Amino acid sequence: MSISIQLEDLDFIEEELHFDDKVAVLFLLYGHRNPKYVLQLLTVAIRAPDARTQFLSEWANLVAKGEVSASRWQSELLEALAIVQANLCLLKCGFDDEELRDQFLPHVPELATHVHPVLKGLWLLCEKMDRATSDRLENYLRQNYALAVMDSEFLEMIMLDMIGQGVIKLGSKEGGQVSDLSNLIAAFKALEMEGLKDFCKNIESNFNRDLQSGENQSDNAKSTLVAEVKGQPVDNSDHLEKYVISWKNAGLILIINQFQFFRDSNPELAELLPSEPLKNRRGTEVDKMAILNLFTNLGYEPIVVENIPHLEIMNQVEQAVDRVEPHHCSLVICLLSHGQEGKVYGSNSIPVSVKAIERKMAARKLTGKPKLLFVQACQGSGLQTAVDVAPRLEHDGPSSETTASVYVDFLVAWSTVPGFASIRHIEKGSWFIQELCSKIRQLYERDHLMDILTAVINDVSAKRGYENECMVPIIYTTLRKKLYFEALKVK
8 A cells, every 4th residue: 555644644534534433443443452441432422423533543642652563553544444434534545445445355244454353243243233223232232231331323332332341252363262242142143133143153253263273173074065176076965966166266257347328329229228318327336346356366267348338248258158268167247237127238228138148158168067147237127115216326227038047057146036126325336246245255164155145135135225125136046056165265
């Protein structure tokens, strides 16, 4: 990173942060150092949230003098700001927010370079909850634990209180102390919040697994469950064979990212144009980078093309198929565009049938190899509530055929069911792609792809937009085996 933070910059950075971002950053920076102290700071500060504070300067001076080298606090603060998505603040300081995202992988719960990984996971856990869910959790915790913090709109303060009392144990890699989130896991179980319970268990297990890497029995057990390459069975007790996507020979991923659109002037294609001009797909860059980061870490060779017309979509798919070598395990194609039922749009606003794309992928040379097709696009203009899409949420389609694959070893995953719009946040990316990438990172070590996609459907279907919009992804598959990814090749 060519630009660094200086101590004299910290007051400016703090002035640029909203109060909720201050709470989040201090939670990440102080939570494992002195949770009781920072809870006191926030309890006072919340009474006058617009008042000027110098929390970051105080924190940096303490860290620079004490625990680590002077340069360490800079990286830790940058990572914390990237995690809480303080992008505007980082841009004003001269940083490239995409470069920081690539460096720190803020949306990946199990990966943290400088911030305590359990604190990162707990903050992401807080972010997954809407107000009603967090209120239910807080009420349960108050009934079962003697919380000192008074009513607060910030769940991070409740977490700090529990950490300070030892109800939540973060763990320490330096001290060889394991993380213990069992009380929090029990709360989610009692409230029947299975998705949040599993997320919390993953936070704990990922941290503790790293402590036990020297006696990694779970990894050894997993290696007997899956095959080396091309899905050969190893465990005779399991009636299903496995595909294993080895990062050494994972294969190719083609990402077709459509952001800008124009209306094709060819009169012969006029009847294929949508009735209204297609809008630019703001937020799709976030999806592209999430997919790119994930699958390159899984070992895939990426091919990224953007803003291409309908015929070029078919050409790119055909070229990707041609580039697959015998040693490659699979082919993955991701389509990020506007769409209608069973179709996606080229940049010239002319639709392409997804079935036609599947036919290109069903080449003889790919026989026996998994072919994965992920489609972030609408399958219609309908919303699943009778309201307009909120200002910061858009749908990938203009105002019929199904896409079920008839080929063996295929998987086609649409972001939404036929007839409905697909929700995309104009800054944070689409619900489906972001949840897909997040769930693969969280679950790839223990679950096969279909189980992971079931978790994706569960979490996406539970989301709500600003006006209570919702959506449900849909999966079509003819995979004959369980598909596993090998361990992430983390740089």
